[in-house]
Amino acid sequence: MNGWLVAATVLLAAGFGPVVWGVATGPLERRVVAQNFGTSVVCLVMLLLSQAYVRPSYVDLALVLAVLGPAGTLVYARLLADDLGDDPPHANLLTVVAASAATVIVVAMCVATGPGRATVKLVLIGVLLVAGNVIASRALAGGFPGAGASTRD
Amino acid sequence: MGRAAAVAAEVLAWWLLLTGAWLVLISTVDALEYLVGASAALLAAVAAQAARRAMSGR
Numbered sequence: 247m248n249g250w251l252v253a254a255t256v257l258l259a260a261g262f263g264p265v266v267w268g269v270a271t272g273p274l275e276r277r278v279v280a281q282n283f284g285t286s287v288v289c290l291v292m293l294l295l296s297q298a299y300v301r302p303s304y305v306d307l308a309l310v311l312a313v314l315g316p317a318g319t320l321v322y323a324r325l326l327a328d329d330l331g332d333d334p335p336h337a338n339l340l341t342v343v344a345a346s347a348a349t350v351i352v353v354a355m356c357v358a359t360g361p362g363r364a365t366v367k368l369v370l371i372g373v374l375l376v377a378g379n380v381i382a383s384r385a386l387a388g389g390f391p392g393a394g395a396s397t398r399d
Numbered sequence: 400m401g402r403a404a405a406v407a408a409e410v411l412a413w414w415l416l417l418t419g420a421w422l423v424l425i426s427t428v429d430a431l432e433y434l435v436g437a438s439a440a441l442l443a444a445v446a447a448q449a450a451r452r453a454m455s456g457r
Contacts, residue, residue, distance in 0.1 A: 302426065309424065366423045 250298035254291050257347075261287035275335035278322050282382050283337075285315025286344040289375060290351050293368075297355055305367065312371050316378030323385040334388040341383040348375040406448060413444035 265287060268280025289311040296304030323330070352372030356365045384390065414437075421436035422428055 306424075363423055363428075370420075370423065 248298055250294050253351075254294035254298055257287060257294065258291050261347075262291070274326065274329055275333060278319070278326060278330070278386060279335045279337045279340065279383075281322070282315070282319040282379070282386065283340055283344060285311055285318065286348065286375060286379055289315060289371075290347060293351055293355060293371070297358060302364065305364075305371070309367070309371050309374075312374040312378060316374075316382040319382035320385055323382070327388075330386065331388065334386065336387050337383055341379055344379045345376045348372055348379070406452075409448045409451075410444045413447045414441050417443050417447075 262284060265280050265284035269277050269284065289308045292304050292308040292311065296302060296308070349372065352368055352375075356368050359365050359368060417440035418437050421440055422433070425432055425436070
């Protein structure tokens with residue numbers, strides 16, 4: 247039991263617990279925001295677990311999630327554009343929380359890893375996470391007009 | 400001629416970028432990994448250039 251494992255457990259309980267509640271209940275706007283936040287949380291948990299168990303291969307899972315999570319949210323944003331159009335979800339606070347958590351965790355892991363190719367990989371994952379989160383949130387909030395499936399086709 | 404040069408330059412830029420990404424993301428760097436990475440990156444570079452051109456509507 248080390249600090250990384252404690253952090254991963256706390257993040258899983260405090261972050262992913264509310265996400266499960268958010269995707270299972272409430273209006274569509276809340277569900278789609280919760281699933282977007284969920285991909286970021288699981289990605290960060292994977293990063294922390296790779297450090298906790300000293301298994302660098304777990305970082306690959308985080309990398310895949312950092313790419314596919316926002317991409318999946320963009321698919322939802324496009325397909326649900328009609329339903330989200332009336333009252334698009336603005337999750338600025340949640341986006342800031344996710345981006346800050348990603349920055350803190352990636353910087354801490356970079357310090358623990360030390361300079362090298364592994365650190366470049368971590369920084370790349372961090373940039374993908376933060377940028378993906380910001381773009382996905384903006385797409386959900388209707389920040390890209392004309393991108394909906396019905397408006398384009 | 401100018402257009403072909405622009406396409407070649409863009410594919411080359413993608414190729415360098417993607418090969419660099421491959422070499423950063425794998426666990427151990429050796430000759431075989433380098434060969435496989437460079438080949439896959441060349442395919443992806445051609446696809447990326449075609450996709451970007453398709454999206455920009457030219």
